[in-house]
Amino acid sequence: MWLLFAIAADVLSTFYSAKGNGLVNKLDQGIALILYLISFACAAIALKYMQAGIFMCCGRGLVLLQQLL
Template identity: 85%
Template sequence: MFALISKINPGAWWLIFAIVTDVLSTFYSAKGNGLVNKTAQGIALVLYIISFACAAIALKYMQAGILYVLWSGVGVL
């Protein structure tokens, strides 16, 4: 199993982390109820920044079209 994990493209790991942080940021953004809950909105903002940074790192390893389709498609689900 560890051999399989080590063979996966590093860009895929960065993309998975970007997707997870994107989904969490969307959750916290909805939980923020506009600007009523500023803590939740602050967490959402930090998670969005992390998500974009991870996607930018993943771009070094994969094509932009593939990355964007997977990132936005899975993030919507």
């Protein structure tokens, strides 16, 4: 569950970072920063409950799937 939250926050942060157009739109970059921090925190919590190898495989696999879609 935490891994899904981490991936969702990471995808949204990437979207807001691209929408921010560099540092032109500071609000969108601020939202992206907060989402990156949330993503990192969720990934850290998920790592507490999963082995590192499984965590990395699941995370990379879901990110790859997201990029393909």
